[in-house]
Structure formats: C-alpha cells, structure tokens
Amino acid sequence: MEVCCQLPVLPLDRPVPQHVLSRRGAISFSSSSALFGCPNPRQLSQRRGAISYDSSDQTALYIRMLANSEIEVSVSARNVRRLLSFQRYLRSSRFFRGITVSNSSNILDDDYNGQAKCMLEKVGNWNFDIFLFDRLTNGNSLVSLTFHLFNLHGLIEHFQLDTMKLRRFLVMVQEDYHSQNPYHNAVHAADVTQAMHCYLKEPKLSKSLTPWDILLSLIAAATHDLDHPGVNQPFLIKTNHYLATLYKNTSVLENHHWRSAVGLLRESGLFAHMSLENRQLMESQIGDLILATDISQQNEYLSMFRSHLDRGDLCLEDANHRHFILQMALKCADICNPCRTWELSKQWSEKVTEEFFHQGDIEKKYHLGVSPLCDRQTETIANIQIGFMTFLVEPLFAEWARFSNTRLSQTMLGHLGLNKASWKGAQREQSSGGGDADAAFGEMDSDILPQEPRLS
Ligand SMILES: [Zn+2]
Structure with a gap:
C-alpha cells in the first residue's frame, strides 16, 4: 500500500476530520498510534497499517494491518469495532480475545488431495459438484478453484502475477x-x-475475450457477494443499518460487495505493478459486473439484452458489448442453481430457503414484519423455487440461450424444466399448505412479473 508513505499519520482515537473525508484516499497510521498503545519498542516497529476511505463512503472505513505480530495487544476494541463491518469484526473480536483464528497458511501450497486435483481437471463440466469439491479441499473451494482457473486461463503469466499475493488475496x-x-x-x-468459467468457454464468447475480460470476470464472480450479512436489502433498510444509509437504499449489498472487493484488491497489492489508470479501470469495471447482480434491476438488464438480440446488433469485437455480455453471464452464473442437476439444485434450494427463514425468524422476534418468502409458517421450498424459476430464472436463461445456443444452454434449460417439474410434484403433495410465493416475487419487482419466459 504505497499510499502509506505519502499520507499523514492520524491517531485512530480521533475522528477523521471533515476536510479529510471530503477527498478520496487513505490515511496511514503507525505503531505509535493510540489505537495500539503498545509499550514495547521492538514490537512497535511491527505495527503499521492504513485506513482507506472514499468521500461517498464515510462510515465504511477499511482498516488493514500491514504487518501482524503474535504478541498480545492492549487495544481499544470499541474503536475498531465501530469501523469494521460484519465478518471483519467477528474475526477481529476473536483476535482481541486471544482466540486463534484457523490458520489459512496451510492452504498456501498446492497440496490438495488427489481427488480434489482430479475434480479440477473437469472444472469446465456443468455437473461439477462444488459441495464435494469443498469437502475435498477442506472448505477451501473458493481459493483452490479460483487459483486453478487463473492458472488455466494463463492469467498469472499474462499479468505477471505474484502467486503468493494471488493466494493471499483469494484467502x-x-x-x-x-x-x-x-x-x-x-x-x-x-x-x-x-459457472462463470463455463460461460467464458462458450464458443461465441471465448473467441472474442481478452485476458483482461477473463481476469475481471473471475474476480467479480469470486467477490460478488463478499461480506454478505445473510439478510436482504429490505432488512437492512428497515433496521436502519449503516450500509443502507451509506448507499442510499440502492443496491446496498452489491455496493458493499464491490467496495469490499476493492479493499481487498488494494490490500493484497496483487496489481500494484500495474498503472494507477489500469487499476482504477479494473475497480470500476468489477463494480459494473457486481452491481449487475442486483436482482431488483434484472428487468432493465433483460430488456437491454432482449433488444440487442432482437436487433442482432451485438458486436463482440466492441469492448462495451463484451462487457455487457459479461454482466449478463455473471447474472446467469449467480442464479443458475435451478439449471444444475437435481441433486445439486435441491441442495442450493434448501440452503437459500434456510437463509430466508432465518431472516424471517429474526423479523418475527423483533416485530419487524416478516419479509416476503421468509415466513417458515406459510412458505415452502417448492413454492419459493417455482416462483423464482418462473419469474427470474426462466426469462434470463431463455435470452441467454438465444445469445449462445449451445449444448450447455440446452442442458441448463433441460435441468430447469425437470427441476421445476420436481418442485411442482412436491407442491402438489404439500397442497394443503404453502404461501403465495408468486405474489412474493411480484413484491420484489413487479416489472418482472408479466413477462412470460420465451424458451425458444
Ligand atoms: Zn450471489
């Protein structure tokens, strides 16, 4: 983080002055900062860090230690807690209590077991079982898979990436x-x-893609839900969460995922060897990709996609058109669960419903009004899935199949049809109960509802 040598030191126990927040940048702090109040000079030299901030992002300050030490610190945990978000805070609080966080350095080598390695040889298969891969990699599926894809696409060589920095970033x-x-x-x-890797391999797209496109796509896919709190935007808005205020109730989560990704990219120094201009371009294009995953904006993206396909004017030699298609590809990858085999798809359905119902339980407990799809008393997995498939997944994948009419597209639509039929069967069996999931999807975005999926 080269900014540290250029910027003034600001003790963290003092509020960041308004004039400082009015511009973009970062503040460095040294070991003498009041935050760490550490008496041992030998240890002092080990403590340096930085806060980065954004003028539009005043409450989301990112703190990063440049060097950690293993010694105990006398820390004003409250000061830090205010500045950290979700996961960062949970980890730091464990740190402050002296509890060792599981050491991730054990995955800093290529020693996956043989079976996981074997699976990676088929990473481009649509049947790839990510749950099994996650078990085989001891919970490190994201690191192992993304690192492998960087290698496979030749990105490490092309962009001269430091593999240790890449590992660290992915961890x-x-x-x-x-x-x-x-x-x-x-x-x-x-x-x-x-899934994104599978789409990047699609012939229509792959022949036009540049290493830059692939790099951004993989980073955006890996970071697109970073630091997700497990509740949705309406929940954050009605509980007056600071992120809702910060992002003015618009794409609150997606903006947070993007800004979190930017924070980690900068901290890792993975692209420190690139020009500032390229790094800024990368950050902004990753933002465009991640923001496209906001499901409440689906109708706008879908209309644009449909218009391009109707006019037949997509030119993949044009970087802007390619970028748009990558946005659509990431949207597809994000909601492709119902297009996987039943065994995989069913597991995802159960997991997402569990998360919805957990939110509903909190809303009930605190009398916040239960959000659509979140009431375990009135909803069922089958109802939720059928609504999801009908109003969001089918329309999107029907257009994707118009764009890229390959065996993969047909396979995805095939699974989608079969899975929907299975859930309809389950729905009939449970016909005595069940809420109105269709109406709930309507509440999410009424513009999406009236459009019948076009499967041809
Ligand atoms: Zn997602």
Missing part, C-alpha cells in the same frame, strides 16, 4: 464470506465462479 476473499450463512457463503461464490 482474504474466502475469509470475508460468512461461513455461518447457509447460502451466501464462500461455496456459493465458488459455484458462481465455476
């Missing part, structure tokens, strides 16, 4: 996902990254 990404979330965790991110 930080994986750790910033909340493993306690039933659905929005690192395994979902790994699954989306694997």
Whole structure:
C-alpha cells in the first residue's frame, strides 16, 4: 500500500476530520498510534497499517494491518469495532480475545488431495459438484478453484502475477464470506465462479475475450457477494443499518460487495505493478459486473439484452458489448442453481430457503414484519423455487440461450424444466399448505412479473 508513505499519520482515537473525508484516499497510521498503545519498542516497529476511505463512503472505513505480530495487544476494541463491518469484526473480536483464528497458511501450497486435483481437471463440466469439491479441499473451494482457473486461463503469466499475493488475496476473499450463512457463503461464490468459467468457454464468447475480460470476470464472480450479512436489502433498510444509509437504499449489498472487493484488491497489492489508470479501470469495471447482480434491476438488464438480440446488433469485437455480455453471464452464473442437476439444485434450494427463514425468524422476534418468502409458517421450498424459476430464472436463461445456443444452454434449460417439474410434484403433495410465493416475487419487482419466459 504505497499510499502509506505519502499520507499523514492520524491517531485512530480521533475522528477523521471533515476536510479529510471530503477527498478520496487513505490515511496511514503507525505503531505509535493510540489505537495500539503498545509499550514495547521492538514490537512497535511491527505495527503499521492504513485506513482507506472514499468521500461517498464515510462510515465504511477499511482498516488493514500491514504487518501482524503474535504478541498480545492492549487495544481499544470499541474503536475498531465501530469501523469494521460484519465478518471483519467477528474475526477481529476473536483476535482481541486471544482466540486463534484457523490458520489459512496451510492452504498456501498446492497440496490438495488427489481427488480434489482430479475434480479440477473437469472444472469446465456443468455437473461439477462444488459441495464435494469443498469437502475435498477442506472448505477451501473458493481459493483452490479460483487459483486453478487463473492458472488455466494463463492469467498469472499474462499479468505477471505474484502467486503468493494471488493466494493471499483469494484467502482474504474466502475469509470475508460468512461461513455461518447457509447460502451466501464462500461455496456459493465458488459455484458462481465455476459457472462463470463455463460461460467464458462458450464458443461465441471465448473467441472474442481478452485476458483482461477473463481476469475481471473471475474476480467479480469470486467477490460478488463478499461480506454478505445473510439478510436482504429490505432488512437492512428497515433496521436502519449503516450500509443502507451509506448507499442510499440502492443496491446496498452489491455496493458493499464491490467496495469490499476493492479493499481487498488494494490490500493484497496483487496489481500494484500495474498503472494507477489500469487499476482504477479494473475497480470500476468489477463494480459494473457486481452491481449487475442486483436482482431488483434484472428487468432493465433483460430488456437491454432482449433488444440487442432482437436487433442482432451485438458486436463482440466492441469492448462495451463484451462487457455487457459479461454482466449478463455473471447474472446467469449467480442464479443458475435451478439449471444444475437435481441433486445439486435441491441442495442450493434448501440452503437459500434456510437463509430466508432465518431472516424471517429474526423479523418475527423483533416485530419487524416478516419479509416476503421468509415466513417458515406459510412458505415452502417448492413454492419459493417455482416462483423464482418462473419469474427470474426462466426469462434470463431463455435470452441467454438465444445469445449462445449451445449444448450447455440446452442442458441448463433441460435441468430447469425437470427441476421445476420436481418442485411442482412436491407442491402438489404439500397442497394443503404453502404461501403465495408468486405474489412474493411480484413484491420484489413487479416489472418482472408479466413477462412470460420465451424458451425458444
Ligand atoms: Zn450471489
């Protein structure tokens, strides 16, 4: 983080002055900072860090230690807690209490077991079982899979990446996902990254893609739900969460995932050897990709996609058009669960419902009004899945198949049809109960509802 040598030191026990926040940048702090109040000079030299901030991002300050030491610190944990978000705080609080966080350095080598290695040889298969891969890699599916894909696509060589920095970046990404979330965790991110890889290989796209496009796509896929709190945007808004205020109730989570990804990219120094201009371009294009995953904006993206396909004017030699298609590809990757085999798809359905119902339980407990799809008393997995498939997944994948009419597209649509039929069967069996999931999807975005999926 080269900014540290250029910027003034600001003790962390003092609020950041308004004039400082009015510009973009970073503040460095040294070991003499009041935050760490450490008496031992030998240890002092080991403590340096930085806060980066953004003028539009005043409450989301990112703190990073440049060098850690193993000694105990006398820390004002409260000062830090205010500045950290979700996962970062949980980890730091363990640190402050002296509890060792599981050491991730054990995955800093290529020593996956043979079976996981074997699986990676088929990483481009649509049947890839990410749950099994996660077990075989001891919970490190996101790191292992993404590193492998960087290698496979020749990105390490092309961009002259330091493999240790790449590993470190990926470990930080994986750790910033909340493993306690039933659905929005690192395994979902790994699954989306694997799906993205499958789409990047599609002939229509692959022949036009540049290494830069592939790099951004894989990073965006791996980070697209970073630090997800396991609740949705309406929950954050009604509980007056600071992120809702910060991002003005618009794409709150997606903005947070993007800014978190940027924080980790900068901290890792993975692209420190690139020009500032390229790094800024990368950050902004990753943002465009991640922001496209906001499901409430699906109708806008879908209309644009449909118009391009109707006019037949997509020109993949044009970087802007390619970028748009990558946004659509990431959107597909993000909601492709119902297009996987039944065995995989069913597991995802159970996990996402568990997360919804958990939110509903909290809303009930605190009398916040239960959000659509979140009431375990009135909803069923089958109802939720059928609504999800009908109003969100089918329309998107029907257009994707118009764009890239390959065996993969047909396979995905085939699974989608079969899975929907299975859930309809389950729905009939449970016909005595069940809420109105269709109406709930309507509440999410009424613009999406009236459009019948076009499967041809
Ligand atoms: Zn996602």
